Amino acid sequence: MKPKSKLEHEIVAVSNSLPAIAHNQHKPAFSKCFSHSAVLSRNTAFCLECGHNWKQEIQIKNQKVTCPHCLKKLEYTNKYSNGLKETDYYQIVTAVKDFQIIRMVCISKTMKKLQKPSYFAHEVMQMFITADGSMRYLSKNVMGLSMYIDQWITSSDLELKSNYNTPRLRLTPSFIQPRIKVLPIIKRNGFCGKFYGIAPQILFREILTDSIAETLIKSNQMDLLYYHLRNTPIKRDGKIWGALKICIRNNYIVNDAKLWVDYLDLLEYYWKDLKSVKYVCPADLRKAHDKLMSRKQKEIMKKTFEENKKQIGKNQKHYLKAKQHFFGLTFSEKNISISVIESVKEFLEEACYHNHCVFTNEYYKKQNSLILSAKVDGIPTETIQLSLENFEILQSRGRGNKASKHNKQIRSVMIRNLHHIQNRMKAA
Ligand SMILES: [Zn+2]
Structure with a gap:
């Protein structure tokens, strides 16, 4: 042109x-x-x-x-x-x-x-x-x-x-290149010489045109800036912006933006005051998040259980009949333990804990699969689906239906213990 x-x-x-x-x-x-x-x-x-x-x-x-x-x-x-x-x-x-x-x-x-x-x-x-x-x-x-x-x-x-x-x-x-030259207005709008993994052409334009980006950068909320530019734009009339103003006033830096936004959703769910420093700026974000998260999970589980009580009871009878001969199987190595899931209620617990579909998709009805729960240090970490035809691990998923960081170890513990399952099949 x-x-x-x-x-x-x-x-x-x-x-x-x-x-x-x-x-x-x-x-x-x-x-x-x-x-x-x-x-x-x-x-x-x-x-x-x-x-x-x-x-x-x-x-x-x-x-x-x-x-x-x-x-x-x-x-x-x-x-x-x-x-x-x-x-x-x-x-x-x-x-x-x-x-x-x-x-x-x-x-x-x-x-x-x-x-x-x-x-x-x-x-x-x-x-x-x-x-x-x-x-x-x-x-x-x-x-x-x-x-x-x-x-x-x-x-x-x-x-x-x-x-x-x-x-x-x-x-x-x-x-x-470390030697950079930047327009004075970009510096005035908060640029301090670092790019935080954001392409300069994107960061500069945001700083010049978007007052939210400017505020984030000036208040050193870099993970939130990254979230704003890469994930979901923060809106001026939303709850994030309101909570952010409280963080800025209290010199609270959000180091994990995704987790914090998730936590704000939970606060909102429980009608907590999103203007309160006590809630918005927790000393230990992970702990505060997980506490509310597990409360919500338990509530959902209870509700689902109550609503489906009759059906769960019926399914439990079938499940018992089909998989009883595997019950009691637990394999442990170091801090990992894997055990066969023994009730439909446990399927529900796994599903609520990991937020995956092992309950809604009725995995307890699958004839040729065995579902096991893997725990690390006693904490539910992944749910395993094992084929009873060829003893392959069909899937092993944790939170959000994704592999956890212990996936490899969990799989190898499972593989080393397959003979126990095969023995039970022969005995049945
Ligand atoms: Zn060489």
């Missing part, structure tokens, strides 16, 4: 006056963004950093290895096929006249056995932000029909573009 307005002509002129990025400027990004890898083939390890190779008998999974020649710590890769290429982005943040400029550089590293890696860098975008938060940008062209959003045509020139919907404008760089 040819520049038309006065502003566009000015942007193109400033762009042309920007100094070319010297090779030396890329170097910190090359070392920060890329991995150091080794390949193992036929008992030989190849360092993709210096080209050296040496005899290496076994590869221990996920273990790092040190190259005896260049002494770099390397990680074995299984992505190597005739070479390995990594691509990433870094940014240079600068300001000229009244423009906040973000220069986006695409970098790549090509690695081959017996060679030193080769690097390539080219500037692919320049974003110009003005004091009112509006943005224009120049970009190289991309391949039109590519399945990737960023198949840059290296030989194309940086040109003004008019497509503001492209995901390329939301790319987050893996590295930002």
Whole structure:
């Protein structure tokens, strides 16, 4: 697109006056963004950093290895096929006249056995932000029909573009050159030099146009800022904003925004005063959240149980008949214990505790499955569904129907104890 307005002509002129990025400027990004890898083939390890190779008998999974020649710590890769290429982005943040400029550089590293890696860098975008938060940008062209959003045509020139919907404008760089130059108004609106994982082009525009973002950044509520920009925008008439004002007044920093918002929902559910420091700014957020959470879970469980009492009783009879011969089975290793669920009520308890569908989807009726409850240090952690046909673990899920951090250990305890279940089947 040819520049038309006065502003566009000015942007193109400033762009042309920007100094070319010297090779030396890329170097910190090359070392920060890329991995150091080794390949193992036929008992030989190849360092993709210096080209050296040496005899290496076994590869221990996920273990790092040190190259005896260049002494770099390397990680074995299984992505190597005739070479390995990594691509990433870094940014240079600068300001000229009244423009906040973000220069986006695409970098790549090509690695081959017996060679030193080769690097390539080219500037692919320049974003110009003005004091009112509006943005224009120049970009190289991309391949039109590519399945990737960023198949840059290296030989194309940086040109003004008019497509503001492209995901390329939301790319987050893996590295930002530490020497940055920022417009005074951005500093005045609270920017303190840190980006907190938010792409500079997004953060700057928010700071300039969104007074909520400005308030969050000025009050150092960075996790809430991240939540506001990445998850759900905070609204001025909502409960979060009201509670946030209390936090700010009391110098209370919310370190886990998602958990805190969840906690506010619980406070609201229990008609607690959302204007009270006592509730809104708990000394131990996790503890306060979990206390209300478990209260709510128990209530829901009780209610569901009362409402379905008759049906549960009926289902319990069937369940007892079908799975009785597994009852009493418990396996423990270290702090993990796994036991067979023995009643439909327990299904309900598991479901309420983990907020998953083991009760609503009537897993107690599944003929060829056995459902077990895994606890870590006595705390319900995952629910396991085991196939009684091939003894595969069909699923093992915890809170929110997701694997917990103990998933691997739980699965291996389960696998080591499968013979107990098989024995019970034979005996039945
Ligand atoms: Zn090496």
